[in-house]
Amino acid sequence: MNIRRFTLIFTPYFWLIALFLIPFIIVFKISLSDPALAIPPYTPNFDLSGGWSAIGTFFSQLDFENYEFLLTDDLYWKSYLTSIKIAFFSTVFTLIVAFPIAYGIAKAPLHLRPMLMMLIILPFWTSFLIRVYSWIGILANEGILNNFLLWIGIIDQPLRLINTNIAVYIGIVYTYLPFMILPIYANLEKMDSSLIEAAEDLGCSRIGAFWSITLPMAKSGIVAGCMLVFIPAIGEFVIPSLLGGSSTNMIGKVLWGEFFSNRDWPVASSVAVVLLAILMIPIILFQRHQQKENMNE
Amino acid sequence: MTQAKQTTNVFSPWLNRDNKPLIKFENITKKFGDFTAVENFNLEIYEKEFFALLGSSGGGKSTVLRMLAGFEQPTSGKIWLDGEEISNTPPNERPINMMFQSYALFPHLNVWDNIAFGLKRTKKRMASSDIKARVEEMLRLTQLEKFASRKPHQISGGQRQRVALARSLAREPRLLLLDEPLGALDKKLRQETQFELMDIQEKTGTTFVIVTHDQEEAMTMASRVAVMDNGKLLQVDTPNNVYEAPNSTYVANFIGDINIIEGEAKIDAEGLLSIHYSETAAPIQTENTNNQIHDGQSVSFAVRPEKIWIAKEQDVSLPNNVKGLIVDIAYLGNLSIYHIKLESGQVISAQMTNILRTGQQEFTWDDEVWLNWNDTAGIVLTR
Amino acid sequence: MNNRSLSWFNTTSLVLGFAFLYLPMLILIIYSFNSSKLVTVWAGFSTKWYGELFQDEQFMQAAWVTLKVGFFSATAATVLGTMAAYALVRTKKFTGRALFSGMIFAPLVMPEVITGLSLLLLFIAIDLDRGILTITLAHITFSMCFVSVVVSSRLTSFDKSLEEAALDLGCTPFDAFKSVVLPIIMPAVASGWLLAFTLSLDDLVIASFTAGPSSTTLPIKIYSSIRLGVSPQINALSTIMIGIVTVFVITASIISKQSIKKYESEKIRANL
Numbered sequence: 029m030n031i032r033r034f035t036l037i038f039t040p041y042f043w044l045i046a047l048f049l050i051p052f053i054i055v056f057k058i059s060l061s062d063p064a065l066a067i068p069p070y071t072p073n074f075d076l077s078g079g080w081s082a083i084g085t086f087f088s089q090l091d092f093e094n095y096e097f098l099l100t101d102d103l104y105w106k107s108y109l110t111s112i113k114i115a116f117f118s119t120v121f122t123l124i125v126a127f128p129i130a131y132g133i134a135k136a137p138l139h140l141r142p143m144l145m146m147l148i149i150l151p152f153w154t155s156f157l158i159r160v161y162s163w164i165g166i167l168a169n170e171g172i173l174n175n176f177l178l179w180i181g182i183i184d185q186p187l188r189l190i191n192t193n194i195a196v197y198i199g200i201v202y203t204y205l206p207f208m209i210l211p212i213y214a215n216l217e218k219m220d221s222s223l224i225e226a227a228e229d230l231g232c233s234r235i236g237a238f239w240s241i242t243l244p245m246a247k248s249g250i251v252a253g254c255m256l257v258f259i260p261a262i263g264e265f266v267i268p269s270l271l272g273g274s275s276t277n278m279i280g281k282v283l284w285g286e287f288f289s290n291r292d293w294p295v296a297s298s299v300a301v302v303l304l305a306i307l308m309i310p311i312i313l314f315q316r317h318q319q320k321e322n323m324n325e
Numbered sequence: 326m327t328q329a330k331q332t333t334n335v336f337s338p339w340l341n342r343d344n345k346p347l348i349k350f351e352n353i354t355k356k357f358g359d360f361t362a363v364e365n366f367n368l369e370i371y372e373k374e375f376f377a378l379l380g381s382s383g384g385g386k387s388t389v390l391r392m393l394a395g396f397e398q399p400t401s402g403k404i405w406l407d408g409e410e411i412s413n414t415p416p417n418e419r420p421i422n423m424m425f426q427s428y429a430l431f432p433h434l435n436v437w438d439n440i441a442f443g444l445k446r447t448k449k450r451m452a453s454s455d456i457k458a459r460v461e462e463m464l465r466l467t468q469l470e471k472f473a474s475r476k477p478h479q480i481s482g483g484q485r486q487r488v489a490l491a492r493s494l495a496r497e498p499r500l501l502l503l504d505e506p507l508g509a510l511d512k513k514l515r516q517e518t519q520f521e522l523m524d525i526q527e528k529t530g531t532t533f534v535i536v537t538h539d540q541e542e543a544m545t546m547a548s549r550v551a552v553m554d555n556g557k558l559l560q561v562d563t564p565n566n567v568y569e570a571p572n573s574t575y576v577a578n579f580i581g582d583i584n585i586i587e588g589e590a591k592i593d594a595e596g597l598l599s600i601h602y603s604e605t606a607a608p609i610q611t612e613n614t615n616n617q618i619h620d621g622q623s624v625s626f627a628v629r630p631e632k633i634w635i636a637k638e639q640d641v642s643l644p645n646n647v648k649g650l651i652v653d654i655a656y657l658g659n660l661s662i663y664h665i666k667l668e669s670g671q672v673i674s675a676q677m678t679n680i681l682r683t684g685q686q687e688f689t690w691d692d693e694v695w696l697n698w699n700d701t702a703g704i705v706l707t708r
Numbered sequence: 709m710n711n712r713s714l715s716w717f718n719t720t721s722l723v724l725g726f727a728f729l730y731l732p733m734l735i736l737i738i739y740s741f742n743s744s745k746l747v748t749v750w751a752g753f754s755t756k757w758y759g760e761l762f763q764d765e766q767f768m769q770a771a772w773v774t775l776k777v778g779f780f781s782a783t784a785a786t787v788l789g790t791m792a793a794y795a796l797v798r799t800k801k802f803t804g805r806a807l808f809s810g811m812i813f814a815p816l817v818m819p820e821v822i823t824g825l826s827l828l829l830l831f832i833a834i835d836l837d838r839g840i841l842t843i844t845l846a847h848i849t850f851s852m853c854f855v856s857v858v859v860s861s862r863l864t865s866f867d868k869s870l871e872e873a874a875l876d877l878g879c880t881p882f883d884a885f886k887s888v889v890l891p892i893i894m895p896a897v898a899s900g901w902l903l904a905f906t907l908s909l910d911d912l913v914i915a916s917f918t919a920g921p922s923s924t925t926l927p928i929k930i931y932s933s934i935r936l937g938v939s940p941q942i943n944a945l946s947t948i949m950i951g952i953v954t955v956f957v958i959t960a961s962i963i964s965k966q967s968i969k970k971y972e973s974e975k976i977r978a979n980l
Contacts, residue, residue, distance in 0.1 A: 032882055037802060040792035040852065044811040047849040051826030054833055125728070128721030135718050144722070146961050151729055154953045156910050157927050157934075158946040162732035165739065165938045172735060205729065255817075263819020265913050270934065280821045280913075287825060287917075297829070300822045307819070315813055322864070396872055416875040429873035433891045442887075443877030479974045496877065 052304075059297035060090035070294050094298035104299065107277040108306065114193065114268075114278060115261035118200035122257050123250065125201055126208035130249075131242075133209075134216035145213065152206045159203050160270050167195050167271070191273030199267040200257070208253035215249030216242070248321055255314040263303060279303055336548065337563075338371040345408065347372045347532055348393070348500065353402035355388050355556075362388040364556040366402070370500075375526050375533045377547035379540060381579070385556035386536045390502050393534065394423045406499065417446075422498040426505040428489035430477040436488050437473040440464065443496045463491040466525060483514050490522075494529060503535040507542060519545050540580045544568065552576050573708045577627045582662075584633075584673050586626045590618050590705065598705065600626045603669030610644040610700045618705060628703030633675040633696050635663060635688060640697040649673065651692045663688065665696060733950055740943035757944040767929060767945070774909055774926040777840060781847035782905035788848065789855025789904070790897055794885070796856070797863040815853040823850055824917030831918065838920035846918045847908040854907060855900035862896035863889075 061070040098104040133144045151159060166172045167189040174186040189195055219242070227237040265280035272278065279299065287296040338344045346369035353366040363385045370376050378386040391397045392404060395416030404412045411419055422443070430439055440463050444456045451459075464470045467487040472480050477488065486506065493501055506522065507515045523546050526533050537543050543550050544564040551561040552575075560572045571577035574585055586609065588602030598613035609626055618624060639646045652672065653664035660678050667673060675696060677687075688694060743754030761767060796809055815823060827846045828838075836842060870892070874884035890897070912927040919928060933939050 033799070036791055037795040037799060037808075040788045040795065040812075040856075041804070041808050043788055043849070043852070044792075044808070047827065047830065047845060048811050048815065049807075051830040054829045055822075055826045058829060125725070128718075129725035132718040132722040132725070135715075136722070142961075142965070146957065147726060148729070150954065150957050151733070153906055153957055154733070154950050155927070155930075155946070157912055157930055158736070158949060159732070161930070161934050161938075161942065161946065162736045164934065165943075166732055166735060168938065202728070202732070259817040260819060263821055265819075265821050266931075270931075280819055283821045283825065284913075293829070296825060300825050303819065304822055307817070311814065311817055314817065315810075394872075394876055396875075416872070417878045417880060421876075423873070423876045425869045425873055427867055427869050429867065429869040431870060431873075431888055431892075442874070446878030446883070448878075476974075478971060479977070492873075492877070 055297045055300055057090070058294055059094055059301045060092065061294045062089075062091075062093065063292050063294050069291055094294050095302070097295065098298055098302060103277065104279075104282065107279045107282045108302070110277055111262045111264075111279040112306070114196060114200070114276075115258050115264075118197050118204070118261055119254050119258040121197055122201045122204055122208045123254060126205055126253065127212060127246075127250075129205075130209045130212040130216055133213055134219075141217070148206050148209050148213075156203060157266060160199050160266055163195065163199055163202065163271060164190065167198070190271065191276075193272065193276055195271035196268050196276055196278075199271045200261050200264065203267065204257045204261065207256040211249040211252040211256070212246055213249070215246045219245050248317070251317055252314075252321070255310060255317070259307060259310050259314065262307060336373070338374070339369065339549065344371060346370060346405075347374075347407060348534075349405040350389075351403045351405065353389075353392065353399045353404065355385075355392060355397060356400045362556050363392075363399075366556075366558055368551060368558060368561065370532065370534060372532055373530055375523065375546055375548045376535070377543035377550045378534065378536045378553060379543045379550050379579070380538065380553035382538055384553045386553050387504065388556075389553070390423070390504055390534065390536045393500070394421060394502055395419050420496075420499040421502060422493040422496055422500075423502040423504065424489045424493045424506055426508055428477075428485050428509075430485060430488055430492070432477055435474050435476050436469060436480070437464075439477070439488055440492045440495050443492065447496065459495055463495050466494075466528070467491040482509060483518065486510060486518065487521075490525065494525070494531065498531065500532045500534060503533060505537055506535060507537075507539075515542070522546060544580070552579060554579075570704060571627070571706070574625050574627065574706050577704075577706065582630050582674060583627050584630065585706075586628075586671060586673075588624065588626060590620065590622045590624045592618070592620045600624065600705070602626070602671070603667075606647060606667065606669045609703070611703055611705060612700050614704070618707065622707065625706045626703050627706055628698060630662060630674045630676040632702040633673065633698045635665070635675050635677055636695050636697060639695045643697040644700045645696075645698045645702075647673075647696045649694060649696060651688055651690055651694060654688075654690065663694075665694060667696075733946075736943055737947045737950065740940065740947040742940065742943075745940060757940040758948075761941050761944045761948075764941070766924070767926070767941075770924050770926045770929040773840060773923055777843050777847060777915075777925060778905045778908040781844045781851060781908045782901050784844075784848045785852040785855050785904040786897060786901040789852040789900060790859050790893075792852065792856040793860035793863055794889075797860050812853050812856050815850040816857065818850075820911070820913035824914040827914065828917040838918060839923045842918045842920070843915050843923060843925065846914050847904075847911065850914065851904035851907045854903050855897075858900040858903060859893060859896050862893045866893065 058070055063070055129148070133141055133148070136144055164171075168174070169186045169188065169190065171190070173189065174183075177183045178186065223241050223245070224237050227241045228234070232240060262278075263280045264278060265284055268276045268278040268281050269284070272281070283296055283299045283303070286292050286299060290296075348368075348370040350366050350368040353363055354361065355363040366385075366389065378389060380386045388397060392399055395411075395414060395418075399412055402412075403410050406419070406421070431442065434442065437460055440460045441456055444451055444459055460473075461470075464473055467490060469484065469487055469491065472484060472488075477485055480488070486509070490506070503522075507518055510518060519542060522533075535543070535546065544567075547564060549561060550564055550567050552559045552567065554575055560567060560576045562570070567576065568580055571580065571583075577583045577585065586600070586602050588600040588609070591599050591601055591608065592613070593599070596613060597610070598618065599608040599610050601608045611626065634640065634643070639648075647667055649665035649667045651663050652666045655662040655664075656679075658679070660676050663675050663677065665673050665675060673696060739750075740757060741753050741755065742750055743756065744751030792808075792812055796805075796812065799805070824846070827842075827849070831838060831842050831845075866889070870888055871884050874888040875881065879887065910927065911925075912931050915925045916928055916931075919925060930942060930945065934942055
């Protein structure tokens with residue numbers, strides 16, 4: 029291996045080791061420490077000057093107390109469950125909203141498709157925070173939606189929408205919609221229309237052809253889209269903190285609070301480690317799926 | 326006529342043992358993991374040859390070409406260029422250029438800059454006036470003067486092919502490698518381009534090594550053809566010899582159509598060879614060109630369809646006459662191919678030129694005919 | 709598929725879908741011109757919130773910090789991400805390749821709270837003062853992975869024989885990258901840069917963890933003002949940001965559309 033190739037590979041490699049891998053090791057280490065009123069606010073601290081015996085004591089002081097704490101205090105495991113539940117249902121809702129749109133664009137005349145796709149991607153380039161924010165004014169008690177519904181007389185009392193799980197679902201569907209539409213559209217667009225014609229020729233009804241041809245062919249796009257929504261939604265912070273209520277304890281919010289409000293670094297770290305462990309399963313499944321897709325192409 | 330033929334045919338440097346080859350492969354083996362792409366490959370290519378590597382896809386011919394270009398290194402063995410070992414020389418340091426199957430024209434550069442690309446990267450820096458002169462010479466050679474400022478996507482497929490050729494010839498390589506150079510062209514353009522390539526090869530005097538799966542292409546252009554299969558070299562010879570004297574049934578089948586009849590060789594007291602292929606039919610009488618054959622050996626008799634004469638009557642002046650029934654006729658315009666089922670069960674194909682324009686063809690389905698051929702028409706193969 | 713006009717079902721789903729995507733932003737823009745401080749009551753047209761916004765030192769300061777971080781992190785991330793993509797696509801075997809590709813993939817789906825927390829703990833462990841530098845380092849780390857994905861999808865469809873042709877014509881591997889590969893993948897590299905820049909401008913969570921007291925970015929500033937509810941100033945700011953992005957994306961797509969059209973027509977002409 030010559031020096032150029034070495035530089036090419038190992039510059040980004042070492043960067044990621046230093047700023048991605050090592051930080052995780054530190055998080056893991058702190059998750060085994062105890063909180064302390066000090067700077068940094070945990071103990072023990074790693075100190076090489078004490079020699080081997082100090083390293084020995086260092087390791088002997090690490091324990092899994094914080095993890096036991098996570099198990100015993102129901103705030104935490106309930107938050108994990110809430111996060112998974114909200115992520116799951118918002119993924120389903122996003123799919124329900126996204127599929128007809130992706131399908132509609134794939135069926136649109138060829139010259140319109142690039143423009144329609146651009147319109148789908150355009151919101152993605154605008155600030156995430158602003159997109160979430162735009163719903164505060166709509167969903168507020170005296171917000172536009174309530175005013176509108178009161179005006180047309182469907183309701184006589186404003187609905188409580190903001191600071192509820194419903195608002196969180198709407199926020200996630202709204203902000204993650206392009207991630208679901210893109211892969212599904214990519215699959216549907218590639219599809220040869222003669223397949224549908226062949227199915228109809230062989231006796232399928234229109235709806236039958238949709239179920240037995242279109243949907244299976246779009247499967248890998250649907251899987252990719254669901255993963256792209258589900259995985260980041262679990263750890264979402266901005267949406268539950270702006271649109272959710274005090275009862276919407278998603279784990280990202282809990283971690284944030286643990287760190288910034290309670291200043292309990294060891295517990296925040298162990299929350300992060302457990303969250304990561306939970307995410308490992310879908311992340312690995314997703315990577316496998318993507319690799320398989322790339323192989324097929 | 327014979328005079329002219331002799332003067333053009335003198336180009337056969339491989340026959341003279343004193344000639345030093347330009348390229349020499351010495352026991353080359355190339356493995357990709359467990360897969361052996363090229364096995365124990367030995368070959369010599371001479372200066373000014375138009376050499377064709379022929380074989381089906383995956384037969385190892387492209388690997389041989391890529392080893393010559395320097396994109397792959399042999400697992401074992403040596404490659405020599407002009408007596409110098411180049412097995413591990415990187416591609417940019419070899420005086421060898423390649424014309425890629427996809428042409429690999431740089432899409433961001435125009436025709437002029439594509440051709441000049443290699444000239445700007447010579448070991449001894451070329452003066453820009455020399456580069457200019459050379460590019461213009463190449464443009465003239467390939468008749469691309471008018472397109473010099475076009476980008477590759479602004480010209481046609483045939484023009485792109487010529488740009489690729491001009492670009493690889495510009496550096497005056499000792500050896501030019503052509504990977505399926507005509508593969509992307511349609512049939513008509515392919516035939517024209519074949520002659521163009523031969524013309525340019527003659528004009529520049531460059532040694533060409535071409536990889537192709539198209540036997541017609543190889544036969545038309547090459548001074549010698551090497552037939553490869555499964556990473557092994559089967560036969561290296563002139564197109565004429567490969568066609569008329571294939572050394573194996575694979576080569577015989579690969580190049581052109583051929584009838585193969587398996588049987589047992591019998592050599593009589595006078596040394597005459599006959600092949601017994603059926604208990605009922607008379608044995609095939611054939612010339613004994615291969616001295617390796619011994620009495621009782623199982624062999625294949627190979628005869629090309631055009632060397633068999635179909636007649637209503639038995640032609641006793643020829644040593645081989647077999648009776649059969651026409652089961653199929655393929656009319657190709659200039660000629661017709663007949664499939665004739667022999668009484669022993671074999672189906673033999675024979676060709677007849679359609680001399681008469683009007684009227685009925687002489688033979689039709691289910692006609693009983695005689696197949697007659699001379700004892701020099703076929704060849705006996707042992708593998 | 710075909711040029712049949714859209715069925716009513718498809719038309720309805722597209723109309724509803726785009727209404728869902730664009731109505732909230734449209735409302736935001738309309739109310740940014742509302743003279744009332746009460747966001748839900750329309751009290752007449754006014755541009756006073758824009759004026760107030762531009763006089764707000766803190767917002768201007770935060771915007772400047774955000775742009776600086778965005779520019780430097782996007783540039784560094786583009787260099788590193790392109791290197792990573794090239795290394796991964798072109799080198800099929802080296803020690804630790806699996807770990808490398810895993811680390812390139814993971815940040816794409818990693819919750820920002822984890823990335824932010826872990827980077828902060830690293831900066832504290834090595835005693836690096838939090839500020840513009842730490843935000844930039846953090847942004848480089850996650851956006852280089854996005855750049856790498858964009859560039860490697862271009863590289864996998866890149867005809868490898870172009871690179872071989874360059875080597876064959878006398879290029880060193882580095883020269884081949886510089887004069888053949890890079891010019892051809894440049895559009896992907898450029899969109900990688902844009903993506904990295906946008907991600908950096910957009911990021912709240914990681915910046916909140918890694919920012920110091922003197923280095924408030926725009927998203928941090930926005931977040932702290934909207935936590936308390938709707939503010940007309942933020943509406944004005946949002947309108948400006950949406951406007952910039954819209955103009956930018958539309959211009960970019962028109963340019964690329966024109967160049968595609970030109971390319972196609974030239975191709976057709978060439979084959980006549």
